[in-house]
Amino acid sequence: MERMKALVQYAPYDSRYEEVEKPTAGPGEIVLKVKGCGICAGDLKAYHGGIRIWGTCEEDRYIEAPVTGGHEFFGEVTQIGEGVDSCEIGDLLAVEQIVPCGECGFCREGKYWMCEGSAVYGFKQHAAGGFAEYVKVHKNSIIHKIPEAFTPEQAVLIEPLACGMHAVELAGIRHSDVVVIAGLGAIGTAMVNMAKLSLPAMVIGLDVKEHRLMLGKEYGADAAFNPAADNIDEEIRKMTKGKGCDVYIEASGSPASVKQGLRLLRNHGRYVQMGVFAEEVSADWNVIGDGKELTILGSHLSALTFPAVIEGIRTGLLKTDGLISHIFKLADWQQAFEAAEKDPLAMKVMLEP
Numbered sequence: 001m002e003r004m005k006a007l008v009q010y011a012p013y014d015s016r017y018e019e020v021e022k023p024t025a026g027p028g029e030i031v032l033k034v035k036g037c038g039i040c041a042g043d044l045k046a047y048h049g050g051i052r053i054w055g056t057c058e059e060d061r062y063i064e065a066p067v068t069g070g071h072e073f074f075g076e077v078t079q080i081g082e083g084v085d086s087c088e089i090g091d092l093l094a095v096e097q098i099v100p101c102g103e104c105g106f107c108r109e110g111k112y113w114m115c116e117g118s119a120v121y122g123f124k125q126h127a128a129g130g131f132a133e134y135v136k137v138h139k140n141s142i143i144h145k146i147p148e149a150f151t152p153e154q155a156v157l158i159e160p161l162a163c164g165m166h167a168v169e170l171a172g173i174r175h176s177d178v179v180v181i182a183g184l185g186a187i188g189t190a191m192v193n194m195a196k197l198s199l200p201a202m203v204i205g206l207d208v209k210e211h212r213l214m215l216g217k218e219y220g221a222d223a224a225f226n227p228a229a230d231n232i233d234e235e236i237r238k239m240t241k242g243k244g245c246d247v248y249i250e251a252s253g254s255p256a257s258v259k260q261g262l263r264l265l266r267n268h269g270r271y272v273q274m275g276v277f278a279e280e281v282s283a284d285w286n287v288i289g290d291g292k293e294l295t296i297l298g299s300h301l302s303a304l305t306f307p308a309v310i311e312g313i314r315t316g317l318l319k320t321d322g323l324i325s326h327i328f329k330l331a332d333w334q335q336a337f338e339a340a341e342k343d344p345l346a347m348k349v350m351l352e353p
């Protein structure tokens with residue numbers, strides 16, 4: 001049996017870079033030589049024992065440990081199982097993060113991203129992730145060919161940008177909208193770009209890190225503010241003639257950003273929740289109903305947006321410069337996780353086997 005290196009999560013704070021069995025492709029399956037894998041906020045939360053992932057007991061545990069992490073991967077096809085005709089050896093593939101069960105009501109309706117099985121690469125035994133030299137693509141997986149001209153950075157950004165695009169689509173942006181995007185990480189910054197492509201009245205970016213505000217403006221934000229330093233309530237009131245913003249896309253995963261959004265939105269505004277929180281959030285729900293009659297929308301994974309994102313990057317409509325801030329070798333995963341969490345200049349951090 002051939003072996004390979006992988007980063008396996010055993011328990012909170014117990015991830016091990018070790019030798020595991022190299023996968024082989026059974027019927028319907030594909031094996032990829034991993035070329036790169038992004039570190040998601042979810043991977044960091046998994047490392048720190050996030051309750052959504054590890055639960056409070058065996059019964060409500062999402063992760064099936066020990067399992068190789070990583071769902072933002074791309075790679076080169078090295079082995080094709082019986083019956084696969086969707087790709088050839090040598091193709092570069094992006095793989096959607098969810099492995100649909102194919103049988104639940106959502107899968108049958110084509111809404112596979114809401115699959116009740118909710119199996120995401122890097123968390124389930126049948127979906128070992130891309131923090132490894134090779135990854136086995138499940139037979140139910142949704143794959144997309146990556147154009148040859150893509151850089152590794154662009155290829156790794158396909159999954160996170162696809163998630164961002166889903167959130168932007170849910171916002172239903174119109175020409176007259178003032179759109180606020182809270183949290184200018186790689187996804188939030190890309191969402192500024194995507195929101196601008198809908199030609200709204202204005203896109204405003206918010207983040208507590210100054211370099212992200214600058215990048216946000218390079219990505220098309222008409223204004224960018226730091227909630228920790230600027231009086232954003234005042235600024236946004238000024239920019240909207242006292243009305244408030246029409247759309248608030250929450251992409252920071254910070255509880256304070258939720259209250260902020262409810263405050264900044266105008267009556268009948270639309271709130272889209274895209275970020276993931278490490279803790280429970282409390283807010284005054286009266287604002288939603290009795291106060292402003294808001295529409296609250298949830299955004300989960302990437303729906304059907306992979307092809308559009310690939311095309312957007314290919315044509316240059318979707319920019320990617322500066323969204324990957326660090327590249328580390330998989331063996332140096334500890335440094336990479338630390339950079340993703342603590343480096344003030346971190347955007348998306350990517351690992352290469």
Ligand SMILES: [Zn+2]
Binds near residue numbers: 040041042071072160
């Ligand atoms: Zn992710």
Ligand SMILES: [Zn+2]
Binds near residue numbers: 100103107108117
């Ligand atoms: Zn399903």
